[in-house]
Every structure is written in C-alpha cells, then in structure tokens.
Amino acid sequence: MTQDSRPRSPLAMVLLALLAEEPMHAYRMQRLIKTRRKDDVVNVARSNSVYQAIERLLRDGLIEVREKLAADTGPARIVYALTDDGRAALNRWMDAALATPAREFPEFRAVLAVVAITGPDLVADRLAERAEALAATLDVAEREERTSREWGLPRVLLLEHEHLVAVTRAELTWVRGVVDDLRSGALTWDTEEMLASRPPE
Known part of the structure; x- marks a missing residue:
C-alpha cells in the first residue's frame, strides 16, 4: 500500500x-x-x-x-x-x-512506555483520575447513542459513535484493572532499580 x-x-x-x-x-x-x-x-x-x-x-x-x-x-x-x-x-x-489500521502514535501509549520512571502510587492515582474521566465520557456517549436511536437515525450514521462507545468502554475496563493491580501490589516496580537496570547504549 x-x-x-x-x-x-x-x-x-x-x-x-x-x-x-x-x-x-x-x-x-x-x-x-x-x-x-x-x-x-x-x-x-x-x-x-x-x-x-x-x-x-x-x-x-x-x-x-x-x-x-x-x-x-x-x-x-x-x-x-x-x-x-x-x-x-x-x-x-x-x-x-x-x-488497514493506521500506524498511529497516541499520547497515552507514549506515556505508558515511559511510566516506569515514576512511582506506582502516583501512576495509580493518575490512572484512577483517568478512569473517572473515561466513565464520564462513556456515560455521555451512551446517553447520546440511546437518544440517536430513539430519533430513528440509520445505524450507518452512528458507526463512529458506536466505535467511540466500544473503545471507551474497553479502555475504562483496562484502566480500572491496572489501578486494581497497582493498589493490590500485583503490579509494582522500584523506579531506581528500573533506571539502574537500563540496557547499555
């Protein structure tokens, strides 16, 4: 291509x-x-x-x-x-x-790639905030989707909205799971140890 x-x-x-x-x-x-x-x-x-x-x-x-x-x-x-x-x-x-999925470089994946340079507690707090924002976005999107269907709009006009709901719901589930793992200690790391164990250039 x-x-x-x-x-x-x-x-x-x-x-x-x-x-x-x-x-x-x-x-x-x-x-x-x-x-x-x-x-x-x-x-x-x-x-x-x-x-x-x-x-x-x-x-x-x-x-x-x-x-x-x-x-x-x-x-x-x-x-x-x-x-x-x-x-x-x-x-x-x-x-x-x-x-064909495009090769994209979203900000969130970029920060996840370098998140080991900060502490697990801070990451848990910030991701918990993200989960709240995603939940609010999902609530609005689901409400708008219901309203659009009640208006009788053809589904083809709602596909990008369906995708937004599906992707937001999936990300929210994943973020909440990571926060749970961080809070329970199932996911943790030592920042100084991570930095010290960087591979040589």
Missing part, C-alpha cells in the same frame, strides 16, 4: 466526502462538520484548519474552484467541487482507512 493510498489527514478525507455530496464553500463545510457532530472525529478547533486543508487539496488537484459567490459584506465566497482525481483519492483513502 502506497503512502498516497492513506488519507493525508482525517480532515482532508471528511472535506472530500462533503464535496462528494455537492459543491460548497468553506464556511458551509465547517458548519456541516459541526452540525453533524463530526468535530468529535476531526479537529476543527482552529478556525483556519478547514481553509488550510482546502488549500492543500487545491494544490494537489483534488478539488477545484467551481464559482465565486459575491457577498454583501466581506470577500466573495468560493465554492469548491471535487475533481475526478479527488473522487479517486477519496475512494483510495476510504478503502485504506477501513481495511
């Missing part, structure tokens, strides 16, 4: 998917991401993130300017459309993202 077969970014893939529905301007794309709650899936916290992604898609020839709409105030709104190359890229990206 070539590098180009993977999405350049989750946001780029979502923008191409929106333009596969119909041509639209950047503000509408940003609004749809938020109203459809896809801002839980892609990071659009910075106001210019959508515009930066659009510029790259334009440079790569995956989208094109369809028209410029005059505005009563401010600059004209530019309507973008998907190109044939953009549609082909979207299909490749979706195939790759669905079929």
